[in-house]
Each structure stands twice: as C-alpha cells, then as structure tokens.
Amino acid sequence: MGDIKLMKGNEVIAETAIRCGCDGYFGYPITPQSEIMETLMLRRPWEETGMVVLQAESEIAAINMVYGGACCGKKVMTSSSSPGMSLKQEGITYMAGAELPCLIVDVMRGGPGLGTIQPSQSDYFQATKGGGHGDYHLIVLAPASVQEMSDFVVLGFELAFKYQNPAIILVDGAIGQMMEKVELPDYTPRWSEQEIEEISGDWALTGKKNRKQHIITSLEYSAPPQEIFNHKLQRKYKEMREQEVRFETIHCEDADYIFVAYGSVARICQKATELLREKGIKVGLLRPITLYPFPTQAISDLCSKTKGFLTVEMSAGQMLEDVQLAVEGRTKVEFYGRMGGVIPTPEDVIEAFEKIFSI
Amino acid sequence: MELTDIIKAENIVSQKSKLITENVMHYCPGCTHGVVHKLLAEIIEELDIQEKTIGVSPVGCAVFAYNYLDIDWSQAAHGRAPAVATAISRLQPEKYVFTYQGDGDLASIGCAEIMHACNRGENIVVIFVNNAIYGMTGGQMSPTTLLGQVTSTTPHGRDEKLNGFPIKITELLAQLDGTCYVTRQSADTPGAIRKTKKAITKAFQNTRLAKGVSIVEIVGTCSSGWKMSPVASNEWMREHMFKKYPIGDIKDI
Known part of the structure; x- marks a missing residue:
C-alpha cells in the first residue's frame, strides 16, 4: 500500500514518475502544466534515484532529448500543453517511426493558436489521429481524476514499452490543476543495465559490444521496405x-x-447522470479511458437498446466522430460542447440533454 | 616473387579501419565526408572506445553515416542531433557521444539546439562538416554559403541584401562558456588530414575529462553541389572558403 496524499494532478505526475523508476524528464515551461517540472526540480530526484531532470531550450529540443533517452532503452518522458504539443509533433512522429517508447503528458488548454490557459479538450484529433506526419498512432490515456494521473504514468510506461510506441496522457487543465486524494505507488528502482539488456537488448543503444551495431532511425532508402514497415506498425495498432x-x-x-x-x-x-436519474430519466455514462484505442465495440454493443448518445466535450466535437463511427447510424448521436476554456456545469449538460432529446 | 608473397599480414603498413563497414559509400567523388568517416573510424579504433561510442547522425548527406561506421547510432531529426546527444550523454555518462552535422543541419535549422547544448556544456563531441551548401537536397544555399556563391537557390550568386551573410557559427559557439575546445580544420591535403585527426582525437579525449563540448569544424568540399571537379573544388575551397573560414584553433581551455 503506497502513501496516501492530497496533491495537485500535475504534481502527482512528477511524484509518480520518480516512484516508478523513470530515468529522465525533459521539459519546457508552459501553463497549465509547469508544476510537473517545478515539482521535479524541487524534489531533486537525481540525488534520490539518479533520474535526470532537464529544462530544455524549447519543446522541440525537449522531445528530441526524449528521443535520445529512449534510444538508450531508458524510461523517459516529457510534458507540455497544447501550443507546446504542436511543436513536439516532429519528435513524436520520429519516435513512432523509430518505434521508441516514451511517455508524454499533454495538459490541454483552449485553442487554436496561443488560445487560453483554461481547460479544454480540443486536441483530441491531434493526440488520437497521429498529430504529426505519416501513418501512426499514439497510445492515448485519458485520466479523469488525480488518482488516474498517478496510475496512468505507470500504465503509460508499461504500454509504451510493451508496444515500443509513444504513449500520451491526454488530460485537460482542470485535472492537472485540481487537488484530490491520491494513493501513490511504492518506489520501484530504475532499471539496471542488466534489466535494460533483458527488456530492450535487441535494439537499445548501449554500446556495440559482442553484438551487431544498433541503429535507431526512421529512415528508409526506398519505398517497398517502408511499406513493409508501415504494415508492421498497422499490425501493432490492430493489436492495441x-x-x-x-x-x-x-x-x-x-x-x-x-x-x-x-x-x-x-x-x-x-453528476448530470445522477441528477437525471433522480428525476426518473434512465441515463448512463460511457467514459473512454483509452482514447486510442477507442472503445468502438463497447459503444456499438450499446446501440440496440439506446435511444441516443450524447457526446459531451470541451471542444467543437472531436471524439464525436469516433462515436459516430462506432454507432454507424443505428441510433441518434448528438453533441454538446463548450470551447475556449469554458467548463460546462452538470446543469448545462442537463439543459442541453433535455433540449436535444425533447425531454 | 608472386603477389601472394607480398600480400601478407607482416607487410601491411596501412589498412582500412575495422570500424569501416563493407557497405558501398553513397558519397560523391571528391566529397569530404568519406575522409572524415575514415578518420573517425581510425580514432575510435585507436582509442579503443568502439564499445563506448554512440554517434548521432544528422539529416543531410551524412544521414547514412551509420551504414559506414560500425558503432551504435541514433539518427536525429534535422538539426536536433545536439538535443538527442544531450540525453544520451546524460543518461549514459560513461559513453563517448558525438554528433555529426553539416552546415544546414547545425548552422540553420539546428541553431537553437547546438547553441544550448554548447551553453549547457554537455559532455559531447560535435563534428561539423561545413561545405557551404545543402548537398543532399541538390545544392541549395546554406547559412555558410559565401557571398556571390552560386547555388540552386542563389542562381545569381548569394546577395547579402536578399540572403543575408554567411554565418561563422563556430566562432559564435566559441563564445559560449560550455565549450572547451573549438577548432576549424580541413581535409584537402595529407597534412591537413593529419591535423584534423589530431583535433578529433583531442575532442574525444576531452570527453573523458568531462570538460564540456568539443567542436571540430571541417571545412569541406561538395563537388556535385559546387559543380566542379574534385581538384577544382579543393582549389576553390582554399581560395575562397579559407578566407571566410580560417583554419586553426579558436578556443582551447
């Protein structure tokens, strides 16, 4: 049983990273997630676990440092928010193309452009559909509590190494900034050289010793091998x-x-579900935890007995498209959204629900 | 005496470094990269650090450096090699980490990354081959292209009003407190090659001393991009490039 504490979502990301044996964090300040790097710098994990923490000169440099660390078979991570995530896309697509594991945390704010610093979910497309160039996907985890902020750091690294693919925690500024009770994991030591050899020994850059050279690249010389590689990636996404x-x-x-x-x-x-149920209206909630892979089948299975789905997002309707693809026109799919950093209240949701379904 | 009597191990006075792979190099005749690759292979072998060396290749002609040098390599996004090398070096401090970059990669798109890696004093070696042109993409103007130099994007010669001035990035990097050894060399004569080998050897030795960034710029030729024969390229380089980019140590502490 780990420690139980009252902590901010962003701080929990940092604390769990240290506890789960993360080897390196590379970041650049941006609201509303700066507490992640601030917490790490205050905690000085390099003295405790040997974890490297570095403030990079830009988001571009930070994600490329993550690329470098991941090349070594290390557990490395970065974090940012929407405008910074746009800059990181270059490094992310290179990592997807080089099949490198890492953890990325995106604490979303309102956009487009510099936008606002208030919570938003308008980067769903960017996170789930690739984001950078080329046919690739990230593993996308969407925490809804401070507890899940902690749990998904552990899970994110686990999945990233299982699939040799970047994993991203896609969260809005509200979860990043709010304080809640959290049970932190027990300390897991950083991987030893021996463990890295066992886990990533067939590709990690550990120095060419009694083996063939290792090359980390996303470059192919000609089209046919690139297509073969792309099929390999697609098989991986199918497995996910x-x-x-x-x-x-x-x-x-x-x-x-x-x-x-x-x-x-x-x-x-x-909350809206509970309030509507009190009124005698039978309402349920389906909460996707992985946004990629998306719970398509679960939504599909609910179609036959459901009069309608209401997708609610802090965006103009992005996840909405994945819900529509799952439903395939078999029942109604409606949408209610707020944008630019405005958070809907349960009453707003109920009002929209009653209006849309004429209840 | 038969030929087989001559070709014997005891008669060998010079041979290819065992770190050079059997892959056929894609570099054009007259290109400086081949010489620099050969030097790197010899140095890594002579220092006996093959098991501890990790290279970071750029985007540009040297992107395939990993095909020719038998060590572990990471291929970085354009200009980002110093950021990639930063993390490799910090997470494996016992390793010898170097970037291999061209003038487009280092002095244009990767300006921020090289500046800040140097400013942080990362414990890495930077091999910077400056041939004043984008070779891989077919000979466009680079930040170090000389005034008046004809390239595919300066067909009337580089004009400072239109294109700005050639950048002496190495001198800029020497100003940063995180660099310990900054030198500019060439590879156009046997003597120059020997000096370059000495400089790169020293740069790698600095890694063991953890003194900060060591930068070896090698002023080189791009015969295909310059549209000159290899011999004419060397002459043009000596006459024009060396004036703007003088050979010698810039910083050594």
Whole structure:
C-alpha cells in the first residue's frame, strides 16, 4: 500500500514518475502544466534515484532529448500543453517511426493558436489521429481524476514499452490543476543495465559490444521496405485495438440515453447522470479511458437498446466522430460542447440533454 | 616473387579501419565526408572506445553515416542531433557521444539546439562538416554559403541584401562558456588530414575529462553541389572558403 496524499494532478505526475523508476524528464515551461517540472526540480530526484531532470531550450529540443533517452532503452518522458504539443509533433512522429517508447503528458488548454490557459479538450484529433506526419498512432490515456494521473504514468510506461510506441496522457487543465486524494505507488528502482539488456537488448543503444551495431532511425532508402514497415506498425495498432481498450460504464445496463465523455467532462456528466436519474430519466455514462484505442465495440454493443448518445466535450466535437463511427447510424448521436476554456456545469449538460432529446 | 608473397599480414603498413563497414559509400567523388568517416573510424579504433561510442547522425548527406561506421547510432531529426546527444550523454555518462552535422543541419535549422547544448556544456563531441551548401537536397544555399556563391537557390550568386551573410557559427559557439575546445580544420591535403585527426582525437579525449563540448569544424568540399571537379573544388575551397573560414584553433581551455 503506497502513501496516501492530497496533491495537485500535475504534481502527482512528477511524484509518480520518480516512484516508478523513470530515468529522465525533459521539459519546457508552459501553463497549465509547469508544476510537473517545478515539482521535479524541487524534489531533486537525481540525488534520490539518479533520474535526470532537464529544462530544455524549447519543446522541440525537449522531445528530441526524449528521443535520445529512449534510444538508450531508458524510461523517459516529457510534458507540455497544447501550443507546446504542436511543436513536439516532429519528435513524436520520429519516435513512432523509430518505434521508441516514451511517455508524454499533454495538459490541454483552449485553442487554436496561443488560445487560453483554461481547460479544454480540443486536441483530441491531434493526440488520437497521429498529430504529426505519416501513418501512426499514439497510445492515448485519458485520466479523469488525480488518482488516474498517478496510475496512468505507470500504465503509460508499461504500454509504451510493451508496444515500443509513444504513449500520451491526454488530460485537460482542470485535472492537472485540481487537488484530490491520491494513493501513490511504492518506489520501484530504475532499471539496471542488466534489466535494460533483458527488456530492450535487441535494439537499445548501449554500446556495440559482442553484438551487431544498433541503429535507431526512421529512415528508409526506398519505398517497398517502408511499406513493409508501415504494415508492421498497422499490425501493432490492430493489436492495441484488440488488447488495450479501456473504458468505464456507469448505469448503462438499463439506460435509454448514454453520455459519452472523457476526462473532467466525464465527471461532470456523471453528476448530470445522477441528477437525471433522480428525476426518473434512465441515463448512463460511457467514459473512454483509452482514447486510442477507442472503445468502438463497447459503444456499438450499446446501440440496440439506446435511444441516443450524447457526446459531451470541451471542444467543437472531436471524439464525436469516433462515436459516430462506432454507432454507424443505428441510433441518434448528438453533441454538446463548450470551447475556449469554458467548463460546462452538470446543469448545462442537463439543459442541453433535455433540449436535444425533447425531454 | 608472386603477389601472394607480398600480400601478407607482416607487410601491411596501412589498412582500412575495422570500424569501416563493407557497405558501398553513397558519397560523391571528391566529397569530404568519406575522409572524415575514415578518420573517425581510425580514432575510435585507436582509442579503443568502439564499445563506448554512440554517434548521432544528422539529416543531410551524412544521414547514412551509420551504414559506414560500425558503432551504435541514433539518427536525429534535422538539426536536433545536439538535443538527442544531450540525453544520451546524460543518461549514459560513461559513453563517448558525438554528433555529426553539416552546415544546414547545425548552422540553420539546428541553431537553437547546438547553441544550448554548447551553453549547457554537455559532455559531447560535435563534428561539423561545413561545405557551404545543402548537398543532399541538390545544392541549395546554406547559412555558410559565401557571398556571390552560386547555388540552386542563389542562381545569381548569394546577395547579402536578399540572403543575408554567411554565418561563422563556430566562432559564435566559441563564445559560449560550455565549450572547451573549438577548432576549424580541413581535409584537402595529407597534412591537413593529419591535423584534423589530431583535433578529433583531442575532442574525444576531452570527453573523458568531462570538460564540456568539443567542436571540430571541417571545412569541406561538395563537388556535385559546387559543380566542379574534385581538384577544382579543393582549389576553390582554399581560395575562397579559407578566407571566410580560417583554419586553426579558436578556443582551447
């Protein structure tokens, strides 16, 4: 049983990284996630676990440092927020192309452009559909609590190394900034050279000794081998879709209507569900935990007994498209969203719900 | 005496470094990269650090350096090699980490990364081959292209009003407190090659002393990009490039 503390979401990311044996964090300040690097610098994990923490000159440099660290078979991570994430896309696509594991944390704020610093979910497309150039996907985890901020650091590294693919925690500024009770994991030591050899020994840059040279690259000389490699990536994504879908359902068994929402909006919709149930309206909530792979089948399975889905997001409707693809026109899919950093209240959601479904 | 009587181990006075792979190099005739690769291979072998050396290749002609030098390599995004090398070096401090970059990679798109890696005093070696042109993409103007020099994007010669001035990035980097050894060399004569070998050897030895960034710029030729024969390229380089980019040590502490 780990320590139970009252902590801010962003601080928990830093604390869990230290505890789970992360080897390196490379970041650049941006609101609303600066507490991650600040917490690390205050904690000085290099004295405790040997973890490297470095403030880079830009988000571009930070993600390329992550690339360098990941090349060595190390558990490395970065964090940023929306405008900074746009800059990181170059490094992320290189890592997807070089099949390097890492953890990225995106504490989303309102956009486009410099936008606002308030919570938003408008980077769903960027995170789940690739984000940079080329056919690739990230493993996308969407925490809805400070507890999950901790849990998903551990899970994110686990999945990243399982699939040799970058994993991203996609969270809005509300979860990053709020304080909640959290049970932190026990300390796990950083991997030894021996463990790195066992886990990533067939590709990591550990120095050419009694083996063939290792080369980390995303470059191919000609088209046919690149296509073969792209098929390999696609097989990997297919396996993720079959193995790694995570979601939560609340009151969906007898629901006439189902909210689909993730992150902090899922909690707002959970409250709306309770309030509507008190009024005798049978409403449920489906909360995707992995946004990629998306719980397509779970939504599909609920279609036949559902009068309609209401997708609620802090965006103009991005996850909405994945819900529509899952439903395939078999029942109604409606949308309610707020943008630019405005957080909907449960009452806003209920009002929209009653208006949309004429209840 | 038969030829087989001559070709014997005891008669060998010079041979290819065992770190040079059997892959056929893609570099054009007259290109400086081949010489620099050969020197790196010899130095890594002579220092006996093959097991501890990790190279970071750039985007540009040297992107495939990993095909020719038998060590562990990371291939970085354009200009980002110093950031990649930073993390490799910090996470494996016992290693010898070097970047291999051209003038487009280091002095244009990667300006921020090289500046800040140097300013932090990362314990890395930077091999910077400056041939004043983008070779891989077909001979466009680079930040170090000389005034008046004709390239595919300066077909009327580089004009300072239109294109700005050639940048002496190495002198700039020497100003930063995190660099310990900054030198500019060439590879156009046997003597120059020997000096370059000495400089790169010293740069790698500095890693053991953890003194900060060591930068070896090698002023080189790009016969294909310059559209000159290898011999004419060397003459043009000596006449024009060396004036703007004088050979010698810039900093050594």
